[in-house]
Amino acid sequence: MTRHQALHRITIASMLIWTAIIGSILAWDRYHAFEHAEELARKEAHIHFNKDLSFRRWATRHGGVYVPIDARTQPNPGLAHIPERDIETPSGRKLTLMNPAYIMRQTMTEYAELFGVQGKITSLKLINPNNAPDAWEEAALHRFAQGVTEISEFTEIDGKPVLRLMGALKTETGCLKCHAFQGYKVGDVRGGIDVTVPMHAYLKDAKNEFVKNVLPLSGIWVLGLATLAILFFEVRNRLREQQRAEVELQQKNRAISRSNADLTRFAEVSAHHLMEPTRRLMSYAQRLRTRLANQPVLSEDEEARLALTTLEHDAGHLRSLVRDIQLYLAAGVARGEVRLEDANAACSAVEKRLTDQIKAVGARLEIQRLPLARLDRARLTDLFAILLENALHHGRPIDPKVTPVIRVEGERIDATSRYSVSDNGPGIASEYRERVFEIFERLAPASIRVDDNSGTGIGLSIARRIIESRHGRIWIENLSQGGARVVFELPDGEIS
Amino acid sequence: MRSRSDPFQILLVEDESADVHLVRQALKEGEVDCSLQHVVDGFEALEFLRRQVESERSPGLPDLILLDLNMPRMNGREFLAAVKADVRFVAIPVVVLSTSAVERDISQAFQLGAAGYITKPADMNEFFSSIHQLCRYWFALARLPKGD
Incomplete structure (x- = not known):
């Protein structure tokens, strides 16, 4: 998969995830709003239910209420068995007894006309057939008979959303005045009060x-x-x-x-x-x-x-120059397998090879424990040969009575081996420290020690070419106690 | 047909007349008993070898080939490969005589089947000595059967 394809996929995935997050928030919001509406409707239904219940209880406690007979309120034929269903006041006004169900049907009708909330008191055993339950109420009444005390449902009536809540109505002593003939005892479930709250306003909110x-x-x-x-x-x-x-x-x-x-x-x-x-x-x-x-x-x-x-x-000079160019060119290419080589072994081999020169100069060679070097053996040996010869030729102390000391040291720094070859000679002026690594660069005799054996000045260039072919680096420092130190680093890894 | 007492045959493949002269001088001063044939490139050298095997009157194949590497038309490497690929010439020892001391050139020459590799030294005496030693070595140890 290309980077462009990956970018396309990540972008589309991010957009989908973002859409999903916002969609979820919206869905949650909607759910919450409607749940809240239902909660409010349920509370309203309970209020009405309790109101109806207490009103009915009030009417029951008074054993019904006498009201004047008019066109709307006619004597209840379901109460024909009650003595004094209809009475007359001393002034001659005709009154009839309204039982709680009758009262409630009237008040609920008015209430529904005024506020939209409908109430109904109903039962499976009816006195007034006008109070007959519909299918939903009938199912609820059957469940009340099984011990359930309240049933509610969000549904539709005539295509309009409503909450229907129905609570069980238990027989109390006052009820028996009208209902004893139906065989009820106190505590029996006698029917239920059904409250229907229109949901339209709530849902709109x-x-x-x-x-x-x-x-x-x-x-x-x-x-x-x-x-x-x-x-x-x-x-x-x-x-x-x-x-x-x-x-x-x-x-x-x-x-x-x-x-x-x-x-x-x-x-x-x-x-x-x-x-x-x-x-x-x-x-x-x-x-x-x-x-x-x-x-x-x-x-x-x-x-x-x-x-x-x-x-x-x-x-002869021309030949030296051409030979050095060949050596310089060859220095950039490995002569054998590049692997971790024993630098001490390479250094000792060079020491042996230079025995005569070391003796001639009267120098002392101090080789410390050196870390492994990632380089082919042939060029590692060349490297130490160049640096040791360089120190032998150019690192002699100014005072001929002082013994030339050449010290080879090494250490590990991260994934790199660092080596140094120090002498106790006159050191190298700072302006020449870079130039000595340039091909065919020879330092002016007036400022720096140069002798007849200094050749064409290619040695340090070859050293640098070997080291840089392995992505390492080489430089020269002057020591505080006098003398110069050539430092080089060879990293372990392949660097592309 | 040559007999064992015939002088050694050396074929020098070298385009530079100054070097041919030096080799001749070296053989002469070293009193090497041999007959030196000279051709200027690999192409001529192959022609020479073919003539030697095909002609009845020719003195036969050389006992030793001294080969320069850098020559026009067909260089030393190409010639060496051709000689070692030809069953008629494969037994002739070929010693490369070159100015190049580059390791790649040396190892390549041996890979192609060279019997030896001599870097032409700048020092005359060294050069004469090398040629002398070389011929003595090959003539003493590696004289080839000439067949019938």
């Missing part, structure tokens, strides 16, 4: 409450999506820029590698082709000297002798 939150949440949702989209385009542009930069870098790297390879090859070929005539020049100059050795022309002609000597000297 809940909807309004919900809608009120939809707008800001939608805004937040859109804002979030926009932010994600902006982030997507921003990251995509950066990715594109990064890819462009990477491609450019790769192209440049390839160009540099090609150029380096070309240069190396060119230098190798040049060095090789230079070597042939240089060698012949030397051979023939020598041949000339041999042939002319006994001829009077050389012994007598100063000019001829000078010409031949110059020829020989320059041919």
Whole structure:
């Protein structure tokens, strides 16, 4: 999967997750608003239920209430068995007894007309057939008979949402006045009070409450999506820029590698082709000297002798230069497997090889315990040979009575082995510390020690080429107590 | 047909006349008893070898080939590969005589089947001595059966 594909997927996933979060909040909000509406409706239903119950109880406690007979309130035929159902006041007004169910039917009808909340008192054993239960009420009454005391349901009546709540009505002493003939005893479930609360207003409030939150949440949702989209385009542009930069870098790297390879090859070929005539020049100059050795022309002609000597000297110098170029070029390539090598073993091998030179200078070599070096054995040995020879030649103390001491030390720093070769010579002026690593750079004799054996000055350049081919570094420090210290580091890992 | 008493045959493959001269001088001053044939590149050398096996009157194949590496048309490496790929010439020892001391050149020469590798020294005496030693070594130890 490319980085662009990953970005697309992450962005789409983020947008979906964001949408899901906002959707969940909205759903929760809606649920909560409607739950709250239902709670309020339920409370209202309870209030009405309790009111109806207490009103009915009041009527029951008075054994019914006498009211004037008029068109709306006619004597209740269901109470025909009650003596004094209809009475007359001393002034001649005709009164009839209203039982609680009758009272309630009237008051509830008025209440429903005024406030919309309907109440009904009903039973499975009716006195007044007008109080007959509907199917829902009948089912509820059957459940009351099984011990349930309250049943509620959100439902629809005539396509309008309502809450129906029905509570059980138990037989009290006052009830028996009218209902004893039906066989009830005190405590029996005699019927129920059904309260129907219209939900329309509550649902409208809940909807309004919900809608009120939809707008800001939608805004937040859109804002979030926009932010994600902006982030997507921003990251995509950066990715594109990064890819462009990477491609450019790769192209440049390839160009540099090609150029380096070309240069190396060119230098190798040049060095090789230079070597042939240089060698012949030397051979023939020598041949000339041999042939002319006994001829009077050389012994007598100063000019001829000078010409031949110059020829020989320059041919020799040319040869050294070409040989050093070849050595320098070869230093960038491993000569064997690059692995962790014993630096002490390499150093000891060099010490053995340089025994004569060390003796000639009268130097003392102190080699400490050295960490392993990640380099091929051949070049590791070359490295120590160059640095030890360099110290032997250039690190001699100014006072000839002082013994030259060359100290080789090493330590581990993170994943890198660091080595140093110190001498007790005159040190190196700061302006030359970089220049000594340049190819064919020789330091001016006036400022720095240079002797006849200093060659073409390629040694430290070769050392640097070896170390840099392994992504390490090399530098020179002056010691506070006098003398110079060449320090180099070889990292363990491959660095691409 | 040559007999065992015939002088040793050396084929020098070298494009640089100055070096040919040096080799001749070295053999002469070293009093090496041999006959030196000279060709200027690998192409001519292969032609020479083919003529030797095909011609009735020719003195036969050389006992030793001294080969320079850098030559026009067919260089030393190509020639060496061709010689070692040809069953008729494979037994002839080929010693590379080159200015190059580059390890890659040396190991490549041996991989191609060289019997030896001599870096041409700048010092005349060293050069003469090398050639002398080389010929003595090969003529003493590695004289080839010439067949019938």
